[in-house]
Amino acid sequence: MAHLGKMLATIGGFELKIEDLETSWQKLNVQIENLIENNAELQSVINELRKAKMRGTASQMKGAIKSDEKIINIQDFLQPK
Amino acid sequence: MGTKGIKIQELPDLKNPLLIAGFDGWGNALKISSGMSAYLIRTFKAQRFAELDPDVYFRYDERRPVVNIAEGVFKSLSPPGGSFHAAQSAPGGRGLVILKADEPNLRWFGFVEELFDLCSQLHVETMITLGSMYDHVLHTDRIISAVASNADLSSMLKQKGVNSISYQGPSAIHLLSSGHDPLRDFGPSGENACDHRRI
Numbered sequence: 001m002a003h004l005g006k007m008l009a010t011i012g013g014f015e016l017k018i019e020d021l022e023t024s025w026q027k028l029n030v031q032i033e034n035l036i037e038n039n040a041e042l043q044s045v046i047n048e049l050r051k052a053k054m055r056g057t058a059s060q061m062k063g064a065i066k067s068d069e070k071i072i073n074i075q076d077f078l079q080p081k
Numbered sequence: 082m083g084t085k086g087i088k089i090q091e092l093p094d095l096k097n098p099l100l101i102a103g104f105d106g107w108g109n110a111l112k113i114s115s116g117m118s119a120y121l122i123r124t125f126k127a128q129r130f131a132e133l134d135p136d137v138y139f140r141y142d143e144r145r146p147v148v149n150i151a152e153g154v155f156k157s158l159s160p161p162g163g164s165f166h167a168a169q170s171a172p173g174g175r176g177l178v179i180l181k182a183d184e185p186n187l188r189w190f191g192f193v194e195e196l197f198d199l200c201s202q203l204h205v206e207t208m209i210t211l212g213s214m215y216d217h218v219l220h221t222d223r224i225i226s227a228v229a230s231n232a233d234l235s236s237m238l239k240q241k242g243v244n245s246i247s248y249q250g251p252s253a254i255h256l257l258s259s260g261h262d263p264l265r266d267f268g269p270s271g272e273n274a275c276d277h278r279r280i
Binding site for chain 1 (some may be wrong): 118222238
């Protein structure tokens with residue numbers, strides 16, 4: 001959201017402080033990295049995405065992923081029901 | 082067109098205002114769209130000046146009002162809806178009109194027409210609607226894409242590092258206000274025009 005806020009302010013021509021958004025993201029990123037470190041399924045998905053990214057663009061990545069594979073929403077792992 | 086669904090309490094006086102809209106519902110992955118509009122309202126201490134009439138734009142059996150009942154006593158009921166907020170982005174800076182709303186279920190064309198009428202009254206020339214989608218991307222990727230109402234805007238967005246989108250499929254309400262409304266000419270040079278960008 002910090003990146004979106006920065007872009008929104010640039011496009012919209014107004015000033016927007018995004019420091020607290022950046023701070024929130026950094027905290028969330030630490031949580032996500034910890035999750036990945038301790039979860040083999042996530043590690044596998046992340047590695048595949050990284051490999052696909054190195055091979056090509058995001059749109060090409062979609063082709064590299066089987067159509068029956070679901071998108072993993074990191075929020076499902078952060079807030080298990 | 083039909084029943085008015087945007088109830089205005091008092092029109093704010095804003096300098097060169099920009100309208101930013103964030104909708105809850107479809108296209109609000111991780112609540113980025115509604116979250117950003119809430120963040121803007123909070124950051125700029127924007128004042129509420131208008132709201133959506135839920136009876137006009139929402140289906141309660143699709144988006145049910147939330148009730149609060151405590152120990153057998155009915156306390157409150159919160160229907161779906163939305164509200165418009167106004168702020169100056171900085172002393173002497175441009176005005177901001179922020180719409181934070183649930184995506185309407187009904188009368189999309191009527192909603193867009195009312196929205197453009199409000200833009201006209203407030204002298205809003207540019208509107209940005211926010212959305213977010215799940216995709217096969219890394220959590221560290223920062224990808225922003227946009228749809229613009231004309232090629233010039235699209236070029237400008239590309240120059241700023243925003244990806245352009247090619248897409249055919251179901252739509253959210255954002256794109257109805259992008260200048261292709263079959264019920265009314267919202268072209269960017271028209272009297273009631275708003276340049277429209279969806280991010």
